[in-house]
Amino acid sequence: MRKSCHDLKISREPLNQYGSLEKVIRDIRDHRPLDLNAEVWHAAHPKGTFEEWKTLARDCVLGGLHYDAGPLDLRAETLSREERDGFVLERVAFNTTPWFRVNGFLLLPTGVEYPVPGLVVFHAWGGPMLFGAGRIVNTGRDHPVLVAHREKVYSGNYLAEAFAKQGYGVIVISSYHFGERAPRGFADIPDAYDPFDTTVEEFEAIEAKVRSQLYIGVRQLNWAGTTWMGVFFGDDSRCIDYLLTRPEVDGDRIGCTGVSVGGWRTNMLAALDDRIKASVSVGWMTTCDYQQVYNVTGGVGTFCLLPGVWNRLDVPDLTIMSAPKACMVVSGTEDRLFAPEGQAEAARQIALGYDWAGCPDRFGDNRPDKVHCYDADIQRDAFAWFERFL
Numbered sequence: 563m564r565k566s567c568h569d570l571k572i573s574r575e576p577l578n579q580y581g582s583l584e585k586v587i588r589d590i591r592d593h594r595p596l597d598l599n600a601e602v603w604h605a606a607h608p609k610g611t612f613e614e615w616k617t618l619a620r621d622c623v624l625g626g627l628h629y630d631a632g633p634l635d636l637r638a639e640t641l642s643r644e645e646r647d648g649f650v651l652e653r654v655a656f657n658t659t660p661w662f663r664v665n666g667f668l669l670l671p672t673g674v675e676y677p678v679p680g681l682v683v684f685h686a687w688g689g690p691m692l693f694g695a696g697r698i699v700n701t702g703r704d705h706p707v708l709v710a711h712r713e714k715v716y717s718g719n720y721l722a723e724a725f726a727k728q729g730y731g732v733i734v735i736s737s738y739h740f741g742e743r744a745p746r747g748f749a750d751i752p753d754a755y756d757p758f759d760t761t762v763e764e765f766e767a768i769e770a771k772v773r774s775q776l777y778i779g780v781r782q783l784n785w786a787g788t789t790w791m792g793v794f795f796g797d798d799s800r801c802i803d804y805l806l807t808r809p810e811v812d813g814d815r816i817g818c819t820g821v822s823v824g825g826w827r828t829n830m831l832a833a834l835d836d837r838i839k840a841s842v843s844v845g846w847m848t849t850c851d852y853q854q855v856y857n858v859t860g861g862v863g864t865f866c867l868l869p870g871v872w873n874r875l876d877v878p879d880l881t882i883m884s885a886p887k888a889c890m891v892v893s894g895t896e897d898r899l900f901a902p903e904g905q906a907e908a909a910r911q912i913a914l915g916y917d918w919a920g921c922p923d924r925f926g927d928n929r930p931d932k933v934h935c936y937d938a939d940i941q942r943d944a945f946a947w948f949e950r951f952l
Contacts, residue, residue, distance in 0.1 A: 564602070567591040567851045572901040577857040591854055598622055598874040600882045600915045612885070612919045619875060619883045620834060626871035629792025631659035636800065638807055641665070648672060649726040651699070654733075658800035665742065666735035666801070667699045669726035670810050677812040679952040680731040680805040682798060683722045684820030684827050685740070686715060686845075687863055688934075692744055692757035692769050694736025698722045703758045707765055715821065717938035725819075728945050730952075731811040733801045737823075738793045739779055744772050751775075780864045790865045791830065798831045802838070813837070815952045819944055821845045821936035823865055825892075829877075832884040840888040840951040842944040843881070844936045845899070847891045849911070850876050852904025861899040878908040881925070882915030888951035890926030892943065897934045905929060924951070 567588040580587050596602050598619050604610065638656040652668040671678060685697045689711045696703075697711060698721040712718050722732045736743050747753040751771045760768065783790055798818075806813045817840040818828045825846035832841040850872050853861055881889050891912065893905040909927040916925040928943055936944075 564596065564599075564851070567854060570851055570855050570903070572852065572856055572903050574856065574898075574901060576855060577861075577898070578859040579855075580858075587854065591851060594873040596874060596876065598879070599876050599911075600879050600918070601911055604918060612915075616883045616885075619879055622874055623830075623868070623871055623880070623883075624834060626868040627789055627792035627795055629788045629796050631661075631796055634660055636803055636807065637663075638804055640668075645672075646700075646723075649723065654804070656800070656804050658797045662738075662797065664735045664797065666733060666804075667695055667722065668804075668808070669699070669722055669730075669732040669734075670808075671726050671729045671731070674729050676810045678729055678731050678810065679815035679817065679948070680733070680808075680811040680813075681725050681948070682801045682805070682816070682818040682831065683725060683732050683734050684798075684818070684824030685721075685734070685737065686821050686936075687737075687823030687865070689715065690757075690765070690769065691740055691772055692755075692765065694741025694743065695722075695734045696736075696741060699734050705758055705760075705765070706762055715935050715937075717935075717941070719938065719941065721936060721941070724941055725945075725948075728948075730817075730948070731805065731808065733805055735797060735801060738790070738797065739772075739776070745775055745779075749775055776864050780867065789868055791868060794827055794865060795830055795834065798827055799835050802831075802835060806837075815839060817841055817948055817952050819844070819948075822934065823863060824936075826865060829880040829884075832887055832889055833880040838884075838887060840948055841884065842890045842892065842947055844892040844940060844944075845894065845897060845934050847881070847893050847908045848877060848900045848904035849907050852901050852907060853877075856901040856904065857899060876908075876911070878911040878915070881912045882919070885916050885919035886921040886924055888924040888926075888947070890928055890944070890947045892928045892930065892936075892940055894932030894934060895929050896932055899934055 636656040641653040644651045650670045655665050690707045700720050722734045805811045818831050819842040821844040825843040828841050828843040832838045916922045
């Protein structure tokens with residue numbers, strides 16, 4: 563069972579703490595009831611069922627998102643279509659809310675029998691914020707910062723295209739505050755800019771200004787009555803809606819995957835949307851306590867902030883409430899954003915939760931000797947996982 567936050571030991575030097583207020587924060591954390599943590603709740607309700615816990619936990623997270631755009635017409639359209647090597651690339655557009663109309667990419671494999679399984683594939687948070695979907699889909703244009711990002715994170719591959727060539731129908735959109743959805747026209751950010759047309763120096767100057775507005779973005783969203791993760795989840799669930807409109811995609815075989823915030827969004831979408839049947843989450847798994855002790859500033863982004871949730875649940879509970887979906891969690895042991903002890907404790911809790919749910923073989927604990935990445939080796943592991951379960 564859970565130790566006091568003060569008693570946690572980690573093998574690495576903490577990356578950041580809170581100075582004279584660190585003890586206060588740990589005292590607050592130790593006071594959290596964590597009553598909806600799967601292990602805590604199961605111990606307190608030995609006759610309670612997994613489904614009873616799952617309903618309570620899911621309701622807590624859904625309520626904490628503070629975001630429900632209600633039903634709407636996607637008004638989906640295909641803007642262009644292009645034959646590529648092993649797949650067709652369509653530029654598409656659809657509504658995710660009454661206030662968002664997003665552009666995206668649909669990749670459909672060629673030389674296969676339709677319908678094929680579908681994947682929602684997410685780009686990362688860290689990296690060039692002025693690019694979104696273009697990080698993992700070849701738009702026909704490139705930039706030195708994109709080349710460097712692909713090499714560092716994806717072994718030089720376009721992640722979405724790698725899955726399309728494996729036989730999946732893939733949908734990709736740019737996240738809120740990224741790519742064409744990044745803010746413009748305030749705080750010295752130009753009214754209009756095309757990041758592909760910038761020099762590296764020009765790119766870095768605009769990027770720094772856009773990134774500096776993340777905190778005001780949190781305040782704006784919260785004051786408007788919602789959360790960053792609520793916006794993400796709203797968009798992500800609409801991507802499934804879009805896949806279901808396509809006859810080339812089998813609506814009973816939908817998965818999701820991504821690295822970093824893409825891993826976090828994978829955890830969330832698998833936890834909250836039953837249309838997801840399998841997932842591979844890369845580079846975002848730990849426990850709240852270990853992350854507090856080790857690295858909040860570098861690892862906990864604006865998308866993590868859900869008041870009323872993390873006092874009752876822990877991060878591993880997201881994957882536990884995904885059961886019986888087939889979920890593989892990839893945690894690189896050399897990923898400096900997370901303490902190895904936090905990764906191990908999260909895996910222990912998830913395995914215990916999947917045992918309770920009666921499907922232990924549907925959780926994959928993958929801890930390669932890797933940094934924070936979704937490289938070619940991890941991609942092959944993901945191919946095998948989805949091949950098995952989709």
